Amino acid sequence: MKTTYFFACLPIISSYCQATSAQMNTIQDSSNSEKFNILILLADDAGLGDYSCQGNEMVKTPRIDALAKQSAQFDRFYVCPVSAPTRAEFLTGRYAYRGGVIGVTEGRERLDPNIPTIADYLKKARYATGIFGKWHNGGQYPYHPNARGFEEFYGYCSGHWGNYWAPLLEHNGKLVHGQGYLSDDLTSHAIDFIKKNKEQNWFCYVPFNIPHSPMMVTDSWWNSWANREITQHATDSTKEDVLHNRAALALMENLDWNVGRLLDCLDSLNLTNHTIVVYFSDNGPNGHRYCKGLKGIKANVDEGGVRSPLFIKWADKKKKGDHISQLTGCIDLLPTLLDISGAKSQINSFPQYPLDGLNLAKQLRGTEGTVSRSLLTSWGDEAAIRKDSLLLTNDGQCFNLLKDPAQHHPLDLQDESMNTQLVHYMDTLAILKQTLSTPFFTVGDPREKQVKLPARDGKVHGAARRSNKFPNCSYFTNWTDPQKDAFTWQIDVIQSTTYDLVLHYRCEQRLLGSSISLTTTIGNEKNALNPNALHRILATWRVDKAFYKPMLGADLDRVPRQESYFPSFTTVDLGPINLQKGKQTLMLKANTIKATEVMDVYMIELKRR
Secondary structure, eight states: OOOOOHHHHSOOOOHHHHHTHHHHHOOOOOSOOOOOEEEEEEEESOOTTSSGGGTOSSSOOHHHHHHHHTSEEEEEEEOOSSHHHHHHHHHHSSOGGGGTOOOSSTTTTOOOTTSOOHHHHHHHTTOEEEEEEEOOSOSSTTTSGGGTTOSEEEEEOSSSOSOOBSOEEEETTEEEEOOSBHHHHHHHHHHHHHHHTTTSOEEEEEEEEEESSSOBOOHHHHTTTTTOOOOSOOTTGGGOOHHHHHHHHHHHHHHHHHHHHHHHHHHHTTOGGGEEEEEEESSSOSSSOOOTTOSOOTTOSSHHHHEEEEEEEOTTOSSTTOEEOSOEEGGGHHHHHHHHHTOGGGGGGOTTSOOOSOOOHHHHHTSOOOOOOEEEEEETTEEEEEETTEEEETTSOEEETTTOTTOOSOOSOOOHHHHHHHHHHHHHHHHHHHHTSSOOEEEOOTTOSEEEEEGGGSEEETTOEESSSSOTTOOEEOOOOTTTOEEEEEEEESSOEEEEEEEEEEBOGGGTTOEEEEEEEESSHHHHHOTTSOOEEEEEEEOOOOBOOOOBSGGGBSSOOSSOOBOOOEEEEEEEEEEOSEEEEEEEEEEEOSSSOOOEEEEEEEEEO
């Protein structure tokens, strides 16, 4: 099923893409006809200085350090300032904005489903495909990982998760509870996938959840860090949070251990020489801590916010531990991996979606030196372009990164072509942000049996509020006014379908007795909030079942968290509903409130009949 998107019609393949198209889209013949397995290891919020192999003398990351020594190491590798765009660029080999990914939640993280992912390419090459961890590029079909080329998915679609111990997760679209500590559990499922598919080629993508907050660390990893002195400091040491930094580095040591488990699995199955292993992070550090003197952290376009280690271990790479100085980005991974894995012929499977990425196979083989190219990054009001050794930011500052990686000495001289490209890029982003400001969430894809509409994809009205200012992994609460309070979800129903409606909620015994209803109104939430709008009632319920347990996660928190604590929720089946094709708004409101408030709401779930 094909959807038309405004951004697909924009003339946004600009001169910087066309100038190097011959380099970017050429996939060289491989001298080795063998197909290699591919293991992708992606850290969440790890900075360039979070590894002992990168000069951090406080943390112990022996397995990642050993991987680096056995790999080609890219010294000038860049990702995006935040998570969802980096993932989109890795998955598609195209700039994130060209896939409509301009945010991290409320629909702006969704990747255009018409654009093929690396899993689509490899699936066509008869690889088994699996993802184990954080997806962050859309929650409902056709954005869901199982609709994007991944046959196996275990993890979560949100931008972050609120509980790392036996949390609520998804397994191929079904809600399940994880086992034990989340990063360990994700690794175990990835290992099971590799073992299951050891007799065929496979692509295993492991986007870990750490060291992203909440800073939940088990005693086994925290005890040695609880009182450890911080001896290497952030570039801006006045903004350091020592407790947060200890927790982040403790999480890095857990991440290192799990990377080791995966590498040991390859060894035990004799797959090491038949597997390409790639390691990188999705953005800079999630706090001010040691970052090799670089300026900026996560959510900044400066070096500290977007420079990441990149290690590529590949048996056909003759010189291990080589340092490659080519300016590279996460858009380069797809064309490079298709070449060196032996699946290069699949690049022609989707000619309507030309790649922005550079094929680095020649650099890996040592048959080509550096080539001239540009890279764009942005977040919020910040944007930057890197061209060869130069960095130009949209506030007009220019630096030579080879001579001044810490960005201490701005240059007077600017490259006019860089400025032109940056202005065009910012103009395009402004159009996209306006166009994608009120997204509708897809319902009715025939492949999806259970549609989930969590609070992060909805909006809150009246005095009610989210459990946290960050929509990801939040829930609705403070539902106190039957007239003004409401929760809405804008949905686009692809085809008329009957569902069983399931509400995920929690409610104290003292609050029982309120009456609620779910209605639908044609158009967006502005129409739904109009008192004269025509509402079709889908379901009503008198709240008669209490469920209220303590919040989860506080016992493992080592730092006061910014995100929501995530409680347990129960469910109630509110019976069958029929949703008609078209754009509409679901609204959950109270008809009467028995006590001081109604209940907390996490999700509406629609189960196809």
